[in-house]
Amino acid sequence: MADFSEIFKQSGGLCRFSPDGAHIAVVLEHRLFVRSAETLQIVALFKCIDSIQDVGWSADSELIYCASFRLGSVQVFSLADDSWTAQIDEGLAGCVAVRWAPDARHLLCFSDFQLRITVWSLCSKDASYIQHPKFSDRGLVFRSDGKYVAVAERSAGKDHICIYECQEWTLLKRWPVATNDLDGLAWSPDGRFIAVWEPSIEYAVLVYYPDGRLVHKYSAYDVGLGIKTVRWSPSAQFLAVGSYDQKCRLLNHYTWKPLVELSHPANLQFQDIPVFKEVNLSDEKDLVTTAWSATDVVQAKLFYKVVQPPLHVPQIKPDPERPNPRMGVGLAEFSCDGRHLVTRNDNMPNALWIWDLTDLHQKALILQVTPIRSVRWSPRKPNMLAFCCGNGFVYLWQSDLGSESFEVPALSFNVMSFEWNPDGRSLLLMDKDKLCVAYTIEE
Numbered sequence: 001m002a003d004f005s006e007i008f009k010q011s012g013g014l015c016r017f018s019p020d021g022a023h024i025a026v027v028l029e030h031r032l033f034v035r036s037a038e039t040l041q042i043v044a045l046f047k048c049i050d051s052i053q054d055v056g057w058s059a060d061s062e063l064i065y066c067a068s069f070r071l072g073s074v075q076v077f078s079l080a081d082d083s084w085t086a087q088i089d090e091g092l093a094g095c096v097a098v099r100w101a102p103d104a105r106h107l108l109c110f111s112d113f114q115l116r117i118t119v120w121s122l123c124s125k126d127a128s129y130i131q132h133p134k135f136s137d138r139g140l141v142f143r144s145d146g147k148y149v150a151v152a153e154r155s156a157g158k159d160h161i162c163i164y165e166c167q168e169w170t171l172l173k174r175w176p177v178a179t180n181d182l183d184g185l186a187w188s189p190d191g192r193f194i195a196v197w198e199p200s201i202e203y204a205v206l207v208y209y210p211d212g213r214l215v216h217k218y219s220a221y222d223v224g225l226g227i228k229t230v231r232w233s234p235s236a237q238f239l240a241v242g243s244y245d246q247k248c249r250l251l252n253h254y255t256w257k258p259l260v261e262l263s264h265p266a267n268l269q270f271q272d273i274p275v276f277k278e279v280n281l282s283d284e285k286d287l288v289t290t291a292w293s294a295t296d297v298v299q300a301k302l303f304y305k306v307v308q309p310p311l312h313v314p315q316i317k318p319d320p321e322r323p324n325p326r327m328g329v330g331l332a333e334f335s336c337d338g339r340h341l342v343t344r345n346d347n348m349p350n351a352l353w354i355w356d357l358t359d360l361h362q363k364a365l366i367l368q369v370t371p372i373r374s375v376r377w378s379p380r381k382p383n384m385l386a387f388c389c390g391n392g393f394v395y396l397w398q399s400d401l402g403s404e405s406f407e408v409p410a411l412s413f414n415v416m417s418f419e420w421n422p423d424g425r426s427l428l429l430m431d432k433d434k435l436c437v438a439y440t441i442e443e
Contacts, residue, residue, distance in 0.1 A: 058104035102146025242329030380424025
């Protein structure tokens, strides 16, 4: 990091970069501030009728919605014309979630109890309806070109996938899914396939063509808890499936069988894997073994040692009596070019596993002092990964530099979450009620 901005107030972590990276939307109770992403000066201020519980930019970065779920109300503001506004009142049906359509002129409002999705046109003020969505927080995915949307539907006790055209919002295809309890779906980046999967009780991933034909059904095992997370690679050549058995399987798009199973052993033996181990200065006795100079160490409370296996990865013991136990691969994210994959085994919450997919080997292991809260690849620099641990630091891993920690120069600022600027040049860091911007070093 080259620099940090000054600190500003915010509410609920509702801070968003615009898709073009030029502005930041910042919520403070019932007010919406729009700041310049470069100077952080306020360029617009909008007041809502009640406290804001969600905020979202349209894809063209011109409009912003502010949702008050308590009132079932959504207000829309224009950055280009501050005299224009729109208000949607969902009435008795309520509103629990809002999504922009890719055309930036339709809003999708999810009613309470999954009764329906209302598609509002901001141009004609007309409304269309999608009935019986299974979820309000997932189960709706747009194709990459924005022309079609796939929705998970639950009706008459059965799961279906529905394909809608996104101009007239007409139903084009509807078919029953060969699952007992569909848990999620994801459209491949090339638009050719739709993957759906079962929740943890049964292990099943099904790949369909958008016309409803089943391409393949995959199951790694029959006994035990199943799938935790599913992600497509940017090229759609791989489908990463993280499971409760502490493995991440990469299915290839030809045979839909695992190309490799990525394991997360507690005892790491391979000595060619660099391990970046975070160390608390107050606990470290021998500074000679560190990879940093003595000057750097004195300036930091936390720093990294580069160590080599064999070593033991700390893990927690999940409670078998509780549902959704804290174990298995719950995070799998591809870099923007698809070359790298980062995974986290949830019963090893302090560890990040980084894999190089060009030759299918482990690239690095990162061991933190405290559990890792949020992990995101840079949208522009494929070899840069950022993460936070709920403390006063933001962390970067780069393939050529390894892992580094950067302390936020502010009192009592704990990075609870963050967001990359779409241009990849800065990160928006959020405490519980504060924010600042961290700027990356330009080469």
